[in-house]
Amino acid sequence: MIVKALYIVLSVALVTVWGLTLTGIVRKIVARVHGRIGPPVWQPFVDIIKNNAKRTGISHGVMFYLGPVFRIAGGMGTFLFIPVLFGSDMFSNFSFAGDVFLVMYFIFFGQLGMALGSGEGGHPYSAIAVARGLAQMSAFEVPFALSVISLAVQYDTFSVSSIVAAQQGSIFSWTMFTNPLATIAAIIAMLGMNMHSPFDVVIAPQEIPIGPPTEYQGSFLGMLHTNRGIFNGAKLILFMNLYFGGATTIPEMIVKTFCIYMISVFVGVSFPRFRTDQSIRFFLGIPTLIGVAAVILYWL
C-alpha cells in the first residue's frame, strides 16, 4: 500500500516534470525556428512558481474555486489510469482500475470541472470559449473513438496494458505500422485535443482573452499550468501506448512522447486558425472517414 503510494508520487512527479520540460523545450524550439533565442527551458517552472507566489487572488465562488482543482484532479486521474511503462510495476499506476474507455471518459472530468468553474466566474468570454471547446471536442471525439474501436477490434481488448503488450516485439508490430489508418485518425484527433493551431479558437487570446481561464490568476492559474504538464504528458503517454508500442524505459518514453508532441507542434506552427464550425466539419469529414476505414479494415 505504502509502496504503491510512493510509486504513484514518483510517477506523478515524473510526468509533471517531463510534461513541463517538454513544454519548455518546445517553446525553445519554436523560438529557434522563428530565429529567436526564446525563453529558457525551465521557464514553465518559473511561471508556476511566480503564479503561486501571487500575494492576492480573487474568487467568484465555490465552484470557481474548485474549477482548477477539478482540472488538475482530472489531469492526474487520467494519468493515473494509464500504465506509463510496459512491464514496470513501479509505473503501472492504477491501470488495473479500468480500460481505455475509462481513460477516454476521465479526460472529461477535468474539462467539465474547469468549464463549470470558469462558468461561475460570470465572464461571457469563458462561456463562449467553453461552448467552442465543447463543440470542437465533440467533433474530434469521433475520429478518436473510431480509432480506438479499430484498436479494440484489432487487439480484441480494451485494456491499454494488453494493447501495449500486443505491440511488443519489433518496431513493425506497433499499431503505427499494423494499423496506420487508425493511427492517422487518432493523430488528427490529437491535434484538436492539444488545442494547438489550427484548433485553438477556444483560447483565442486576442478575441476572447485566453478563453475559459480569463478570470483565473495566482494559485489557480499556477494549478492550471501544472495540469497542462501532467495532462499533456498523460495524453502523450496514452497515444504512445496505443499507437507507438508503449515504452519499457523512461528514456524511451521521453523520446517517444517528444516525437508525438512534435507532430502537433509542427502542424501548429504551420497552419492558421479554424473557426469552430470549420473545425467541426473538418473532423467529421476526412478524419472520420479514415477512422471508419480503419474500423472496416479490421472488421472484415
Added chain:
Amino acid sequence: MVSPVYLLVVTIAAVFLVPLADRIGRSYGMSVFYAAIAAAAGLGLFWFLSLRGGAPAQNVFIAGFTGPYAIQLQLGIAESFVIVLVNTVFLLASIVLGGALIKEKAYALTLMLLMLTGINGLVLSRDLFNMFVFMELLSISTYALVAMPRNGQAFSAGFKYMIAGGLASTFFLIGTAFVYRTAGTLHLDYLLRSPELLHGGVGFAALFLVIAALLIELKPFPANGWALDVYQAGHPGVVSIITTAGTGAVLFVLYKLLPLMSVRMLQVLGGAGIVTFVFSNLVAIKQENPGRLLGYSSISQTGLVIAGMVFLRLFGIREIAVYAAVAGGLFLNHLFVKGLMFWLSERVGPRPIREWGVLAGKPLLLFLFGLAVVALSGLPPFPGFWAKWEFLKLLAANGYYPVLGFILAGSLIEVFYLFRWLGYAAVKEDHDTISPAPAVTLPMVAAAILLLAASVFFSGSLSVREPLLRLIPAAGILFYLLEPLPGRVKTVLALAASGSAAVIVLPGLSGLHLVFGIMLLGGSLVQMIAGLGSGGRRRGIYPGMVMMVYSFAGLLVTETALGFFFAWEMMTLASYLLILRGSRSARTPLLYMIFSTGGAFLILAGLITALPAGSLSSAGLGDLVFSGGTAFYLIIAGFLVKAGVVGVHLWLPGFYSEADHDVSPILSSALSKAAVAGLFIFMSLANGTVPGSDMFSVILGWIGGLTAFFGTLMAIYQEDAKRLLAFSSMGQMGYIILAASLMSTIGWTAAIYIAVTHLLFKGIMFLSVGGVVSRLNTTNMYEMGGMIKRMPLSFMTFLIGLIALSGVPPLTGFGGKWLLYSALVGKGWYMLTALALFSSAVAFLYCYRIIHSVFLGQLKTGFRAVKEASVWYLIPQFIFVMLIMIFSMVPRLLIEPISAAVGKLAGPDLLWQGNTVSHALGYWNGTTVMMVTMGVFMVPLVWLLSRVRSIQKVKQFNIVYAAERPDRPETTHYAHNFFAHYTKALGFLSLPLVRRFWEGAGEWISSIAAALRHLYSGNGQTYALQVMLYITVLYLFMR
C-alpha cells in the same frame, strides 16, 4: 312475468291520457308523461333482471290470431337488454327535454310517447309488417319532433329527413311485400325455420330491399347527408333520442334479420359498416359545430356496431353473450356517451367546439365531458374498450386483418378529434360562463354513473381478474372525489395510496419485473414528495398521478394480455390527464394522445395477433405465440412509439416538459421507463421464438442509436430548460433501446443499468430545474443565470445529476457507458459504438449549456432575492443523490442484481473479482476509480485551501471586461443561442423534417376530410339521389 304487451300499452295509454291530464294542468300532463316513460324503463329493468335470473323468454301473440298471422312480440334476454337501455336513455333525455317540452302543447308529449312506442315495438315485434308499422311510428314522430325548434333550419332538416326516411320506408314496404309474395309469411321465426323460402332472385331482392332500407335508416356513409342537418338543427335532447334509442331499435331489427342473410350479404354489410366508421370519423375532423360533429361520430359508432354484429354472424357465432359483449358493449357505450354529450352540448349552448373553454371553470361538467370523450374513444375502463378488444380479437382470430387495421385507423382519427375537442374544453380561454341547469346536469350524471356501472359490469364479466387492475380507475375516481381537499393533504394521501400499492405489489415480483417495479413505483413515490412543495389546491393532478402509479403496478402484476393492455391504456390516460393540466397549449396533450394511442393500437394489434388460437377468454401473457414475428414487431413498434424514438418523437419534448414542475420529473424519469419495461417484458417473452430476430435487433439497434444521436443533438439547441431535459431523456432512451437491442447479457444489463441511473439523475435534474423554475416563473434558460448563488443546494444536486448523466467517472453514468460500449464492441456493432460515443460527446454540450445558463454566469437583477427551492423539492433529490453516490462507490450493488434479473442470454457474462467487473474485452473497478478520484481531488484542494487567506471573494461584476465594466447582468450573461457555431456546422441535421412529415400527413388527412365534406351539399334532392345510388351500389355488391 308481465306480458311484453304492457310495455306498448303503457305508452299508448299515456298517449291518450296525457292530453286529458294536460287539460287539468300542465304539470299533470307532464307527470303522466314521465310516469309512463319511467314505467317503461322500470318494466325493462324488471324483465332484464328476471330473464337474467333464468326466467324463460316470452312470446306473445295478439290481434286474435296465432302465428304466422298474429302480431308476435318476443321478449328474450337480448330484447330486455335493449329495452332497458333505450328506455332509460329515453327517460333521461326526456328530463333534459323537460324545459323545451313544457313550452310546447301537449301534442309534443304525445309525439314523444309515440316515438317510444315505435322504438319499443321495433325491439319487440317479430314480423316484418309490424316492424314497418313501428318504424313509421318512429319516423313520423321524429320528423315532427325535429322541427320542434320551429326555425327554418329545423324545418328544412326535418324535411330532408322525411324525404330519405320516406324512401327507406318505401323500400322496406316493397321488400316486405316481396317477402310475403315469395315466402308466404312475414314472421321471422318462420322465415328462419325455412330460410330456403327466400332463396332465388325474388327472395334475394325482397331481403335486399328490407336490409337496404334498414341500412339507410342507420345513415351509412356516404348516403347520410339527409340526416346530418338534424343533428345540428334539432334540439339536442331529441337528437340524442334519435341517435341512441332510435338507432338502437333499428340496429336491433338488423340484428334480428342477421340469420337470414347470406355470407355475401354479411360481408358487404360489414364492409358498409366499416366504411361508415372510418369515413364518418374522417369527415368529423373538419367539423366545428358540436351537434354536427357528434352526428358524424354517432354515425361512425353505428357503423362500428353494424360491423360488430355482422362480423360476429359471419364468423358463425351464435352465443348471445358474445353479441352482447361486442355489439352490446359498443352500443351501450355509444348510447350513454352520446346521450351525455348531446345533453352537454345543450348545456353549453350554440358554441363552436373551439369555444368550449367555458367548461374549464366547471369541474363537474368537464369531468363528465372528459369521461364521455374517454369512453367514446374506446379507452378503458369503459364498455367500448372491452367490446373493441373482443371484437378485434375475433377479427384477428378469423384472419380479418385489414378490417382490424381499418378499425384501428378509424379509432385513431376518432381519438384525434375527440381529444382535440377535450383540449379546447380544458383550456380556459374566455370568461363566459354558463348558468346552472340541474335538469340537464342530473341526467348527465345519471348517464355517467350508469356508464361506470356498466364498466364494472363489463370488466367483471370479461376476464380482468386481477383486483389491482380494477383499482386503477377506482383510485382515479376516488382521488377525483377528494379534489376539494388542500393540495398537501392530497399529496400525502397519494403517497400513502401509491406506497401501499408498492408494498403490496413489490414482494410478489421477481427478476426484471422486480427491477422495473422498484424503478417505476419507487421512482414515482420518491418524486411525489416534491408535490408537498407547492401550495394551493392543485386540482387535477392527483387523480392522474395515482392512476398512473397504479397502472405501473398493474403493468407489472398482470399476467394476461388484456390486463396488460388495460393497464397500459390506463397509464396513457392517466399521463394524459397530467399533461392536460400542466400544459400551456392544447397541442402537446393532443399530440401525446395521438401518438400514444397510435402506439397502443400497434401493441393491441400485436397482442391480439399473438393470442393463441381458440382463446375466446383472455389468454395469459405467457401463452402468446410470437412465431409469426409480425405480432412481436407490432408490439415492439408500439413500445418504440411510446418511448419516443426518432421519427415518432414529436410528442416527446412537450410532454416531458410542459407538465407541472413536480410532475415532469415523474413523467420524464419514471413514465418513460414504462415503455422500456414493456419492451423488456415482451422481448423476454419472445426471446428465441421470433424468426428473423438478427435483422430485427440490427434495425432496433440503429433506431436506438439514431434516437440517442438526434435526441442529444436537438437538446443542445433548446432555449427552454425543461425542453432541453426532455430531449436529453429522448437521447437516453435511445441508449437504452440500443443496449436492449443487443439481446446479450451485457447489453441488457447495460440497458437496465442506464434505465436505473437515468431515472435517478433525470429525476434529480428535473426536480432541481423544477425547483428553480417554480421560483423564477420562467423556463427560458437565458432569463436565468447565477442561481448557484441563490440556490446552492439545487446546484449541488444538479451537478451530481449532470456528472452522472454525462458519463464522466467516477459517478454512475460511466458504468452505463462502459457496459454499453463493451456490449456493442463485443457484438461487433462498431459503427453504432462510434455513433453512441459521438452522441455522448455531444451530450456534454447540452449538459454544460443548461448548468451554465441556469446556475452559473450572471445573476439577473430581478432574481437577486429569490430563495432556495422548496425543501420538498430537495428531499427527493437528496435521496437520489445518496443512491447515486452509493452506486458510484460500489457499482457491484447495482450491476449484480440487474445481471441476475436479466439472467442468461447470448454473449459472455460479466465476471466479478472483488469490485472489479470484467468481460472478455475490458474491465472496470468503480470503487478504485472513486478512491483515486477522491485522492487526486484532495491534494490540490489542500494546497488551495492553504492559500485561502489571500483570496478575496468578489462579486459578479468584478470581471475583466476589456477594461470596461459590464452594463447589466442581462447583457453579460452568455446564454442565448449558445451553440450558434454548431448550428452553422451541423444545423442541417436538426431541421424539423420529422415535424414536417407528420404535419404533412395531418394536412393530407385533413384535406381528404375536406374533400369528403363536399358530398354534403345541403340539397335534399342530391341526398335522395345519393341514397338511390347507394342502394344501387349496395345491390351490385351483394348480388
Added chain:
Amino acid sequence: MEQINELKARYSISDSRDQRPDLGFITVDPGRLAALLAELQQVRGYTHLSFITAVDYPETGTFQLTYMVHNFESAHSLGVRTVISRDTALMESVHHLWKQAKTYQRELKEMYGIDFPGSPGVDDPFILEGWQGPPPMRRDFDTRAYSEKTYFPRPGRKTSDPRRHMQSRLYPDYTPFEEET
C-alpha cells in the same frame, strides 16, 4: 451652378463661390438652412451629408456652421454655411433629414456648446465622460490654464518650440528669416 442660381433667390443665399469644379460653398440664413438642405436632399440630389462642422469667431461673436452635402450623381460637394450668434448658440436640428446628423450635432454640443433642440441624445456625452468645464473647442477656453489647474504639472518641465529646437539641433548656423527682418 445654375442650380445654385435658381436657389439663390428663393433662399436668399448671400454668398456663393466655387472652390473647385466639384466643390462649392454657399452661405444662407440660419432660418432658411433646413429648408434649403431639404430641397438639396430631396430635389437636387444631394443625398449625402458628409459632416457638420463649426468654426468659432469670438472676434465677431459668431459661429460659422458648415453642412457639407454631396451629390453622388454629379460627384459634386456643396458646403452650406450659416452664421449663428455665439451668445445664443442655438441652431435648428437636421436629424430629420439625415439620421447621422444627430451624431455631429451631439459633438458640436459638447465641443462648442451649440445646442440643437430636439436632436436625439444631443445632451449625452460624446467623447468626454463627465466633462464639467466650458466647451473645450471654444477659442476663448484656455486649455493650458485648465491643464495646469487640473493635471498636476510636473515642475521643472522645459518647453521649447519644436521648430526652433530642431533647427538649432540640425542647422546650428541657420538664421531664421523672420529674425533677419
Added chain:
Amino acid sequence: MHNKETLPNLGLPEHERDLFCDARPRVSKPLASYIEKFLNWSRANSLWILAYGTGCGAIELRPLFTARFDISRYGMAPRPTPRQASLLMIGGYLSVKTLKRVIRSYEQMQNPKFVIGLGSCTVNGGMYWDSYNTINRLDHYLPVDVYITGCMPRPEAIIAGFEQLKKRIKDGRAEGANQYAEQFDWYKANQKKIITDWNMPDYNW
C-alpha cells in the same frame, strides 16, 4: 475577507452596489526575506505583460516580440487579461477617459504588480502637456515603478527599462501594489478629481 473596512462605492447607483465587491485593497506583507528573494527572482523572470496601448507607444512594443529584440528570452510574454499579468505597460499619453480604464485594469491585476510608464507623455504630459484632456503625471494616479522616457523610446530603451524593473523587483523595491493600498485614499482622491463620472466601485477587484 479580512478587511472589515468596506468602501462606500458612492459612484454606483444604489441598485448596482451589490454587484461589485466593496472591500478595500490591502497591504500584503512580504514573506521572510530568503523566501521572498527566491520568489522575487521568479517574479522578475516571469514578467507577464498587460500592454495597454493608450497612445503611440503601443507601436513600439511590437518589435519587442520579434526575432531582433525577443523579450521572450527574459521570460516575458504578453497576457491578454489583467488577472494573469504582472506588468502593466502604459504605452503613451493618457486622456482622462483612458486613465479610467487603465485604473480599472491595474486594480484588476493581482499583487505583486508593476507599472512601466512609457514615453514622455506619462512622465509630464509630453507634447500634450497643455491639453485640456490629457494627464501630466501618471505617478499621481498609479504607483509607477519605472519610467522610460522618449517620444517614443526605442525598443532598446524599453529593454533597458525592463532590466531596471527586474533589478527593482529582485531588490524587493517594487512594492507598488502595497504602496497603492497604503496610500489608497490619496490615489483615489487624485483619480476622482479628474474622473468625474465615477460609475464603478472605488476599487475594482
